[in-house]
Amino acid sequence: xxxxxxxxxxxxxxxxxxxxxxxxxxxxxxxxxxxxxxxxxxxxxxxxxxxxxxxxxxxxxxxxxxxxxxxxxxxxxxxxxxxxxxxxxxxxxxxxxxxxxxxxxxxxxxxxxxxxxxxxxxxxxxxxxxxxxxxxxxxxxxxxxxxxxxxxxxxxxxxxxxxxxxxxxxxxxxxxxxxxxxxxxxxxxxxxxxxxxxxxxxxxxxxxxxxxxxxxxxxxxxxxxxxxxxxxxxxxxxxxxxxxxxxxxxxxxxxxxxxxxxxxxxxxxxxxxxxxxxxxxxxxxxxxxxxxxxxxxxxxxxxxxxxxxxxxxxxxxxxxxxxxxxxxxxxxxxxxxxxxxxxx
Amino acid sequence: xxxxxxxxxxxxxxxxxxxxxxxxxxxxxxxxxxxxxxxxxxxxxxxxxxxxxxxxxxxxxxxxxxxxxxxxxxxxxxxxxxxxxxxxxxxxxxxxxxxxxxxxxxxxxxxxxxxxxxxxxxxxxxxxxxxxxxxxxxxxxxxxxxxxxxxxxxxxxxxxxxxxxxxxxxxxxxxxxxxxxxxxxxxxxxxxxxxxxxxxxxxxxxxxxxxxxxxxxxxxxxx
Numbered sequence: 169x170x171x172x173x174x175x176x177x178x179x180x181x182x183x184x185x186x187x188x189x190x191x192x193x194x195x196x197x198x199x200x201x202x203x204x205x206x207x208x209x210x211x212x213x214x215x216x217x218x219x220x221x222x223x224x225x226x227x228x229x230x231x232x233x234x235x236x237x238x239x240x241x242x243x244x245x246x247x248x249x250x251x252x253x254x255x256x257x258x259x260x261x262x263x264x265x266x267x268x269x270x271x272x273x274x275x276x277x278x279x280x281x282x283x284x285x286x287x288x289x290x291x292x293x294x295x296x297x298x299x300x301x302x303x304x305x306x307x308x309x310x311x312x313x314x315x316x317x318x319x320x321x322x323x324x325x326x327x328x329x330x331x332x333x334x335x336x337x338x339x340x341x342x343x344x345x346x347x348x349x350x351x352x353x354x355x356x357x358x359x360x361x362x363x364x365x366x367x368x369x370x371x372x373x374x375x376x377x378x379x380x381x382x383x384x385x386x387x388x389x390x391x392x393x394x395x396x397x398x399x400x401x402x403x404x405x406x407x408x409x410x411x412x413x414x415x416x417x418x419x420x421x422x423x424x425x426x427x428x429x430x431x432x433x434x435x436x437x438x439x440x441x442x443x444x445x446x447x448x449x450x451x452x453x454x455x456x457x458x459x460x461x462x463x464x465x466x467x468x469x470x471x472x473x474x475x476x477x478x479x480x481x482x483x484x485x486x487x488x489x490x491x492x493x494x495x496x497x498x499x500x501x502x503x504x505x506x507x508x509x510x511x512x
Numbered sequence: 513x514x515x516x517x518x519x520x521x522x523x524x525x526x527x528x529x530x531x532x533x534x535x536x537x538x539x540x541x542x543x544x545x546x547x548x549x550x551x552x553x554x555x556x557x558x559x560x561x562x563x564x565x566x567x568x569x570x571x572x573x574x575x576x577x578x579x580x581x582x583x584x585x586x587x588x589x590x591x592x593x594x595x596x597x598x599x600x601x602x603x604x605x606x607x608x609x610x611x612x613x614x615x616x617x618x619x620x621x622x623x624x625x626x627x628x629x630x631x632x633x634x635x636x637x638x639x640x641x642x643x644x645x646x647x648x649x650x651x652x653x654x655x656x657x658x659x660x661x662x663x664x665x666x667x668x669x670x671x672x673x674x675x676x677x678x679x680x681x682x683x684x685x686x687x688x689x690x691x692x693x694x695x696x697x698x699x700x701x702x703x704x705x706x707x708x709x710x711x712x713x714x715x716x717x718x719x720x721x722x723x724x725x726x727x728x729x730x731x732x733x734x735x
Contacts, residue, residue: 209631212631212635213634213635214631214634214635239634240631240634240635241634241635241637241638241639242637243635244637245635246635246636247631247632247635249628249631249632250628251626251628253626253628253629253631253632254632255629255632255633255647255651256629256651257646257647257650257651266636266638266642266646267636267637267638269637309636310636313635313636313637
């Protein structure tokens with residue numbers, strides 16, 4: 169079981185380059201407008217890439233070099249749309265029945281109606297049921313068509329927080345239970361973390377190598393991954409003659425790192441929680457620019473003394489620091505070499 | 513009173529509306545998929561009859577189906593028949609005049625249609641024909657009905673092109689509008705009033721049904 173995607177498509181202001189393979193639950197993470205949904209549409213056959221190759225379980229769905237472009241009807245791909253796309257002119261039951269191909273439709277319909285707790289509403293129209301019910305019907309309808317992969321296009325973004333969690337669990341259970349490959353498009357890293365095993369980050373229309381999700385969160389090695397993993401401080405970096413020392417031109421400081429810097433280093437990531445005010449290594453002398461009280465802590469914006477204008481370090485710390493500091497104070501902060509993330 | 517003009521008007525408008533319906537929905541569907549440039553040009557050409565004076569349309573029709581026109585000549589040679597000055601010619605005129613109304617109403621309801629429903633249908637394995645007739649058309653029902661009503665009403669009242677291509681022959685090509693004109697020329701006000709009254713009633717019914725359709729569309733359609 170596997171889905172292999174290598175596609176390129178010119179969009180109005182950038183070129184989308186999507187390359188990944190998966191045999192389980194993959195998340196496509198990226199900012200909105202980065203080409204994530206377009207990637208799903210190309211897999212489903214709704215949009216045509218400019219060039220590339222798509223293969224599902226050994227079947228070629230698209231191959232520009234051989235002029236193969238299987239029509240969406242024959243791809244066996246389930247697509248969960250953000251607005252569920254139930255047919256408004258058909259009842260819940262009819263919506264599920266039209267998607268079925270094989271025999272013993274009644275039997276299958278009955279098991280799906282029970283599976284998704286929609287037996288009571290089977291004779292209602294989509295306009296008459298709640299958002300949560302609509303999503304369950306949409307999932308049932310997708311499974312009725314027996315797809316080999318389920319594509320989820322920001323499945324929860326149209327919902328408020330309260331109902332969202334419940335639906336997320338329904339989707340997770342469904343995917344687990346039916347054991348299909350799934351690709352979920354999202355811009356929410358927590359959602360990806362909870363539901364997927366691996367993640368592919370799409371940054372400026374270009375996909376990065378697929379990472380195991382824990383690796384992406386703990387030790388990101390690209391700028392896109394660091395940003396998505398929640399790293400607040402990302403600065404341009406240059407390697408120096410000493411492999412363990414890197415230079416940050418915008419801050420005008422040198423930092424020691426635990427790893428050796430490679431030729432292609434572009435930036436460093438410094439997590440805002442990892443700074444300390446007690447003397448360790450990598451001392452940075454700063455001026456306090458601004459103090460902000462947060463829900464459970466405090467955010468301190470610091471300007472390293474030799475930094476270029478507009479380059480601030482964000483430090484997240486305890487609320488008690490708010491009393492000890494005020495704007496304009498001089499302070500030194502420290503970060504361990506192991507916490508200096510080298511990014512490509 | 514001779515009811516032929518009413519029968520003839522309804523016959524012409526009904527046949528023309530059925531034909532415009534099919535032309536309208538298919539062209540609206542296929543043109544919507546074309547590249548923007550070609551779409552713009554075709555759009556202009558297909559909407560032209562809406563803004564041209566009906567006499568100009570009548571002139572074009574006569575030039576093509578008349579006895580010296582290319583189509584007219586061919587019909588004469590093949591079937592030894594002519595269609596000018598018959599009620600069929602009125603059907604052709606009415607199709608051309610009402611086409612833009614059908615085309616534009618249907619196209620705007622296709623454009624407002626949620627594309628995800630089409631995509632969903634396709635990924636679920638439903639054929640393009642099924643998606644078109646069972647998903648697109650039923651869900652654009654209100655827009656299409658509005659197009660039908662408008663076309664029928666316009667067809668019923670068509671005068672300029674009809675009178676040029678079919679003339680006025682009582683019992684053969686007379687329609688309500690050509691009859692009213694004829695009666696006014698003859699000074700037969702009493703009968704003219706009757707036909708005017710019938711025309712107003714029909715138009716009124718059409719407008720009321722259009723309003724009802726709009727109201728229904730606003731209330732969300734399916735129940």
